[in-house]
Amino acid sequence: MNAPVRTAxxxxxxxxxxxxxxxxxxxxxxxxxxxxxxxxQPELVxxxxxxxxxxxxxxxxxxxxxxxxxxGLALYALFVWPANFHHALANVAIGGETLGWWYxxxxxxxxxxxxxxxxxxxxATDWPFRRRP
Numbered sequence: 001m002n003a004p005v006r007t008a009x010x011x012x013x014x015x016x017x018x019x020x021x022x023x024x025x026x027x028x029x030x031x032x033x034x035x036x037x038x039x040x041q042p043e044l045v046x047x048x049x050x051x052x053x054x055x056x057x058x059x060x061x062x063x064x065x066x067x068x069x070x071x072g073l074a075l076y077a078l079f080v081w082p083a084n085f086h087h088a089l090a091n092v093a094i095g096g097e098t099l100g101w102w103y104x105x106x107x108x109x110x111x112x113x114x115x116x117x118x119x120x121x122x123x124a125t126d127w128p129f130r131r132r133p
Contacts, residue, residue, distance in 0.1 A: 010060055010121040017073060018057035024050025030094045034087035052076055060121055070122010074115045081111050 024031055028046045035042040056076060059069025086092065088104035119125045 006121070009117070010066075013073075013117055013121045014057040014060045016057075017053045017060075021050040021053030021055075021057065024053065031083075033094050034083045034092050036082055036086040039083075049076070049080065056118075067122050067124055070118050070120070070124045073118035073122070074124075077111060077115045077118060081108075084108055084111060 024046055028043065028050075031046045031049070032042050035046065039045055052072070053076070056069045056073040059065040059072065062069075084104075084107060087099075088101070088108060091098050116125070120127075
């Protein structure tokens with residue numbers, strides 16, 4: 001895939017993670033609601049995830065830290081996946097509203113794509129765009 005497309009998608013991912021991190025820090029209630037009950041110190045964990053998202057977003061935009069940020073965000077997306085499952089399986093209400101499987105099904109299925117996107121945006125992989133010799 002050509003460099004301008006990769007750059008644009010890197011910026012899009014960085015903006016998404018930057019916004020999500022800001023939301024974790026400024027409006028933690030929805031994230032606390034979907035945090036599985038076995039997670040210790042959920043307020044601290046939600047705040048730490050917000051900081052991690054912002055750091056990863058910034059890291060994606062700096063060439064020297066891009067690959068590490070991509071790996072970090074990929075691992076982050078893997079480690080928060082249980083919260084998405086908890087949200088779906090426990091039918092957690094946020095703001096008094098529950099979301100059906102029309103939301104949860106695609107959201108859960110998209111997580112591997114988000115993990116790959118972080119790796120690809122960070123330059124850790126070129127798959128599936130790598131050309132074979």
